[in-house]
Protein backbone atom coordinates (compact mmCIF):
# COMPACT_ATOMS: atom_id res chain seq x y z
CA UNK A 171 0.00 0.00 0.00
CA UNK A 172 1.45 3.45 -0.85
CA UNK A 173 2.32 5.57 2.20
CA UNK A 174 0.02 8.43 3.09
CA UNK A 175 1.93 11.69 3.00
CA UNK A 176 1.98 12.01 6.81
CA UNK A 177 3.45 8.51 7.34
CA UNK A 178 7.16 8.07 7.68
CA UNK A 179 8.75 5.63 5.27
CA UNK A 180 11.45 3.38 6.70
CA UNK A 181 13.89 0.91 5.18
CA UNK A 182 15.32 -1.75 7.49
CA UNK A 183 18.19 -3.86 6.15
CA UNK A 184 18.35 -7.49 7.24
CA UNK A 185 14.71 -7.17 8.23
CA UNK A 186 13.69 -10.78 7.71
CA UNK A 187 14.82 -12.16 11.07
CA UNK A 188 16.39 -11.42 14.43
CA UNK A 189 16.61 -7.83 15.63
CA UNK A 190 15.77 -6.46 12.17
CA UNK A 191 12.41 -8.23 12.09
CA UNK A 192 11.52 -6.71 15.47
CA UNK A 193 12.55 -3.26 14.22
CA UNK A 194 10.21 -3.74 11.24
CA UNK A 195 7.39 -4.81 13.53
CA UNK A 196 7.96 -1.94 15.98
CA UNK A 197 8.14 0.75 13.30
CA UNK A 198 5.02 -0.56 11.56
CA UNK A 199 3.19 -0.61 14.91
CA UNK A 200 4.33 3.00 15.42
CA UNK A 201 2.59 3.93 12.17
CA UNK A 202 5.52 3.88 9.75
CA UNK A 203 5.34 2.40 6.31
CA UNK A 204 8.17 -0.16 6.41
CA UNK A 205 10.23 -1.72 3.64
CA UNK A 206 11.69 -4.93 5.00
CA UNK A 207 15.03 -5.43 3.25
CA UNK A 208 15.69 -9.12 2.80
CA UNK A 209 18.64 -10.69 1.00
CA UNK A 210 16.31 -13.54 0.04
CA UNK A 211 12.92 -12.12 -0.95
CA UNK A 212 11.16 -15.43 -0.19
CA UNK A 213 12.54 -15.42 3.36
CA UNK A 214 11.26 -11.86 3.74
CA UNK A 215 7.80 -12.81 2.47
CA UNK A 216 7.66 -15.71 4.91
CA UNK A 217 8.74 -13.49 7.83
CA UNK A 218 6.13 -10.92 6.87
CA UNK A 219 3.35 -13.51 6.67
CA UNK A 220 3.96 -14.36 10.32
CA UNK A 221 3.42 -10.76 11.48
CA UNK A 222 0.10 -9.54 12.79
CA UNK A 223 -2.39 -9.01 9.95
CA UNK A 224 -3.08 -5.51 11.30
CA UNK A 225 0.40 -4.28 10.39
CA UNK A 226 0.95 -6.30 7.24
CA UNK A 227 -0.53 -3.59 5.05
CA UNK A 228 2.11 -1.21 6.39
CA UNK A 229 4.93 -3.45 5.16
CA UNK A 230 6.52 -4.48 1.91
CA UNK A 231 9.45 -6.77 1.28
CA UNK A 232 12.27 -5.56 -0.93
CA UNK A 233 15.07 -7.81 -2.11
CA UNK A 234 18.24 -6.25 -0.70
CA UNK A 235 21.74 -7.63 -0.46
CA UNK A 236 23.74 -4.78 1.07
CA UNK A 237 26.97 -6.02 -0.53
CA UNK A 238 25.46 -5.76 -4.02
CA UNK A 239 25.35 -2.25 -5.52
CA UNK A 240 22.64 -3.09 -8.04
CA UNK A 241 20.42 -4.79 -5.47
CA UNK A 242 20.74 -1.74 -3.19
CA UNK A 243 19.95 0.74 -5.98
CA UNK A 244 16.94 -1.31 -7.08
CA UNK A 245 15.60 -1.63 -3.53
CA UNK A 246 15.82 2.11 -2.91
CA UNK A 247 14.29 2.92 -6.32
CA UNK A 248 11.42 0.49 -5.68
CA UNK A 249 10.58 2.12 -2.34
CA UNK A 250 10.83 5.61 -3.79
CA UNK A 251 8.53 4.68 -6.68
CA UNK A 252 6.01 3.14 -4.34
CA UNK A 253 6.15 5.59 -1.44
CA UNK A 254 7.81 8.69 -2.84
CA UNK A 255 10.65 8.85 -0.33
CA UNK A 256 12.71 7.20 2.40
CA UNK A 257 12.65 9.06 5.73
CA UNK A 258 14.34 6.45 7.92
CA UNK A 259 17.18 4.06 7.19
CA UNK A 260 18.03 1.39 9.74
CA UNK A 261 21.34 -0.25 8.86
CA UNK A 262 20.81 -3.51 10.71
CA UNK A 263 22.13 -6.24 8.38
CA UNK A 264 25.27 -7.78 9.76
CA UNK A 265 27.49 -10.84 9.89
CA UNK A 266 29.64 -12.16 12.71
CA UNK A 267 32.02 -14.65 11.16
CA UNK A 268 35.15 -14.69 13.32
CA UNK A 269 33.98 -15.61 16.80
CA UNK A 270 36.83 -17.34 18.65
CA UNK A 271 39.31 -16.77 15.81
CA UNK A 272 42.58 -14.92 16.55
CA UNK A 273 43.15 -11.79 14.50
CA UNK A 274 46.61 -13.06 13.61
CA UNK A 275 45.13 -15.91 11.61
CA UNK A 276 41.62 -14.83 10.58
CA UNK A 277 41.14 -15.36 6.85
CA UNK A 278 41.27 -12.26 4.70
CA UNK A 279 38.08 -13.46 2.98
CA UNK A 280 36.27 -13.32 6.31
CA UNK A 281 37.62 -9.83 7.00
CA UNK A 282 36.56 -8.64 3.54
CA UNK A 283 33.07 -10.14 3.77
CA UNK A 284 32.57 -8.67 7.22
CA UNK A 285 33.67 -5.19 6.21
CA UNK A 286 31.68 -5.34 2.94
CA UNK A 287 28.53 -6.23 4.86
CA UNK A 288 28.73 -4.40 8.20
CA UNK A 289 30.52 -1.25 7.05
CA UNK A 290 30.43 -0.73 3.28
CA UNK A 291 26.86 -2.03 3.06
CA UNK A 292 25.74 0.57 5.61
CA UNK A 293 27.61 3.36 3.82
CA UNK A 294 26.22 2.28 0.44
CA UNK A 295 22.63 2.57 1.71
CA UNK A 296 23.32 5.82 3.54
CA UNK A 297 24.73 7.37 0.35
CA UNK A 298 21.65 6.29 -1.58
CA UNK A 299 19.16 7.86 0.84
CA UNK A 300 21.01 10.99 2.03
CA UNK A 301 20.36 13.17 -1.06
CA UNK A 302 16.55 12.81 -0.70
CA UNK A 303 16.73 13.29 3.06
CA UNK A 304 18.75 16.48 2.62
CA UNK A 305 16.32 17.78 0.04
CA UNK A 306 13.32 17.20 2.30
CA UNK A 307 15.28 18.34 5.37
CA UNK A 308 14.26 15.24 7.26
CA UNK A 309 15.99 11.93 7.87
CA UNK A 310 16.94 9.39 10.52
CA UNK A 311 19.87 7.08 9.91
CA UNK A 312 20.32 4.39 12.56
CA UNK A 313 23.44 2.25 12.51
CA UNK A 314 23.26 -1.01 14.45
CA UNK A 315 26.68 -1.31 16.01
CA UNK A 316 27.72 -3.44 18.98
CA UNK A 317 29.62 -3.39 22.25
CA UNK A 318 32.43 -4.57 19.98
CA UNK A 319 32.16 -1.21 18.25
CA UNK A 320 33.61 0.55 21.28
CA UNK A 321 37.23 1.62 20.82
CA UNK A 322 38.32 -0.23 23.96
CA UNK A 323 36.87 -3.51 22.64
CA UNK A 324 40.04 -3.78 20.58
CA UNK A 325 42.10 -4.07 23.77
CA UNK A 326 41.14 -7.74 24.02
CA UNK A 327 42.23 -10.28 21.41
CA UNK A 328 40.12 -11.96 18.77
CA UNK A 329 37.01 -11.09 16.72
CA UNK A 330 39.16 -8.70 14.71
CA UNK A 331 36.98 -8.59 11.59
CA UNK A 332 33.73 -7.94 13.45
CA UNK A 333 35.29 -5.44 15.87
CA UNK A 334 36.93 -3.48 13.04
CA UNK A 335 33.66 -3.39 11.13
CA UNK A 336 31.73 -1.99 14.09
CA UNK A 337 34.45 0.45 15.27
CA UNK A 338 34.53 1.76 11.69
CA UNK A 339 30.72 1.87 11.53
CA UNK A 340 30.83 4.07 14.62
CA UNK A 341 33.42 6.27 12.91
CA UNK A 342 31.18 6.50 9.85
CA UNK A 343 28.28 7.52 12.09
CA UNK A 344 30.28 10.43 13.47
CA UNK A 345 31.53 11.62 10.07
CA UNK A 346 28.06 11.56 8.49
CA UNK A 347 26.48 13.17 11.54
CA UNK A 348 29.04 16.00 11.36
CA UNK A 349 28.43 16.51 7.64
CA UNK A 350 24.64 16.52 8.11
CA UNK A 351 24.43 18.62 11.26
CA UNK A 352 21.67 21.24 10.89
CA UNK A 353 20.19 19.52 7.81
CA UNK A 354 17.33 17.77 9.63
CA UNK A 355 19.07 14.41 9.14
CA UNK A 356 20.09 12.73 12.40
CA UNK A 357 22.67 9.94 12.33
CA UNK A 358 23.25 7.75 15.39
CA UNK A 359 24.62 4.33 16.35
CA UNK A 360 23.52 1.81 18.95
CA UNK A 361 24.59 -1.27 20.81
CA UNK A 362 21.53 -3.54 21.11
CA UNK A 363 23.08 -5.64 23.88
CA UNK A 364 23.41 -9.42 23.76
CA UNK A 365 20.30 -10.63 21.94
CA UNK A 366 18.77 -14.09 21.37
CA UNK A 367 19.03 -14.35 17.58
CA UNK A 368 20.88 -16.65 15.22
CA UNK A 369 23.88 -14.36 15.74
CA UNK A 370 23.58 -13.92 19.50
CA UNK A 371 22.66 -17.53 20.28
CA UNK A 372 20.11 -19.00 22.67
CA UNK A 373 21.93 -18.07 25.89
CA UNK A 374 21.81 -14.33 25.20
CA UNK A 375 20.20 -12.20 27.88
CA UNK A 376 17.81 -10.12 25.74
CA UNK A 377 14.82 -10.89 23.55
CA UNK A 378 14.86 -9.59 19.95
CA UNK A 379 12.15 -7.11 20.94
CA UNK A 380 14.38 -5.71 23.71
CA UNK A 381 17.27 -5.63 21.23
CA UNK A 382 15.17 -3.62 18.78
CA UNK A 383 13.98 -1.00 21.29
CA UNK A 384 16.83 1.54 21.01
CA UNK A 385 16.88 1.31 17.20
CA UNK A 386 13.16 2.13 17.11
CA UNK A 387 13.73 4.98 19.56
CA UNK A 388 16.47 6.44 17.31
CA UNK A 389 14.40 5.91 14.15
CA UNK A 390 11.60 7.99 15.66
CA UNK A 391 13.62 10.81 17.24
CA UNK A 392 11.87 14.18 17.26
CA UNK A 393 13.27 17.24 15.47
CA UNK A 394 16.33 18.58 17.30
CA UNK A 395 17.05 15.09 18.64
CA UNK A 396 20.66 14.03 19.18
CA UNK A 397 22.99 13.24 16.31
CA UNK A 398 26.45 11.68 16.19
CA UNK A 399 25.81 9.78 19.42
CA UNK A 400 26.32 6.13 20.46
CA UNK A 401 23.39 4.65 22.44
CA UNK A 402 22.51 1.64 24.52
CA UNK A 403 19.14 1.32 26.25
CA UNK A 404 18.17 4.77 24.92
CA UNK A 405 21.11 6.36 26.78
CA UNK A 406 24.33 7.80 25.48
CA UNK A 407 27.39 5.57 25.97
CA UNK A 408 31.08 6.24 25.31
CA UNK A 409 32.51 5.47 21.88
Ligand SMILES: NC(=O)c1ccc[n+]([C@@H]2O[C@H](COP(=O)([O-])OP(=O)(O)OC[C@H]3O[C@@H](n4cnc5c(N)ncnc54)[C@H](OP(=O)(O)O)[C@@H]3O)[C@@H](O)[C@H]2O)c1
Nearest residue numbers: 184188189209235236262263264316364365367368369370
Ligand atom coordinates in the same frame (compact mmCIF):
# COMPACT_ATOMS: atom_id res chain seq x y z
N1 LIG B 1 22.53 -10.60 18.49
C1 LIG B 1 23.37 -9.89 19.21
O1 LIG B 1 23.67 -10.25 20.38
C2 LIG B 1 23.99 -8.63 18.68
C3 LIG B 1 24.84 -7.90 19.52
C4 LIG B 1 25.40 -6.72 19.06
C5 LIG B 1 25.11 -6.28 17.78
N2 LIG B 1 24.29 -7.01 16.96
C6 LIG B 1 24.04 -6.48 15.63
O2 LIG B 1 22.65 -6.44 15.38
C7 LIG B 1 22.39 -6.60 13.98
C8 LIG B 1 21.34 -7.68 13.79
O3 LIG B 1 21.87 -8.88 14.35
P1 LIG B 1 20.98 -10.16 14.70
O4 LIG B 1 21.43 -10.62 16.00
O5 LIG B 1 19.56 -9.89 14.43
O6 LIG B 1 21.58 -11.17 13.60
P2 LIG B 1 20.93 -12.34 12.75
O7 LIG B 1 19.77 -12.95 13.43
O8 LIG B 1 22.07 -13.19 12.34
O9 LIG B 1 20.36 -11.56 11.47
C9 LIG B 1 21.25 -10.93 10.60
C10 LIG B 1 20.45 -10.31 9.48
O10 LIG B 1 21.38 -9.66 8.58
C11 LIG B 1 21.11 -10.14 7.28
N3 LIG B 1 22.26 -10.06 6.40
C12 LIG B 1 23.48 -10.61 6.53
N4 LIG B 1 24.23 -10.34 5.46
C13 LIG B 1 23.46 -9.58 4.63
C14 LIG B 1 23.66 -8.99 3.36
N5 LIG B 1 24.81 -9.12 2.68
N6 LIG B 1 22.65 -8.26 2.82
C15 LIG B 1 21.48 -8.12 3.47
N7 LIG B 1 21.21 -8.71 4.66
C16 LIG B 1 22.21 -9.41 5.22
C17 LIG B 1 20.61 -11.57 7.48
O11 LIG B 1 19.97 -12.01 6.29
P3 LIG B 1 19.85 -13.58 5.90
O12 LIG B 1 18.66 -14.11 6.62
O13 LIG B 1 19.69 -13.54 4.41
O14 LIG B 1 21.14 -14.23 6.32
C18 LIG B 1 19.68 -11.35 8.65
O15 LIG B 1 18.47 -10.79 8.22
C19 LIG B 1 23.73 -6.91 13.34
O16 LIG B 1 24.25 -5.74 12.75
C20 LIG B 1 24.59 -7.34 14.51
O17 LIG B 1 25.96 -7.12 14.28
C21 LIG B 1 23.72 -8.17 17.38
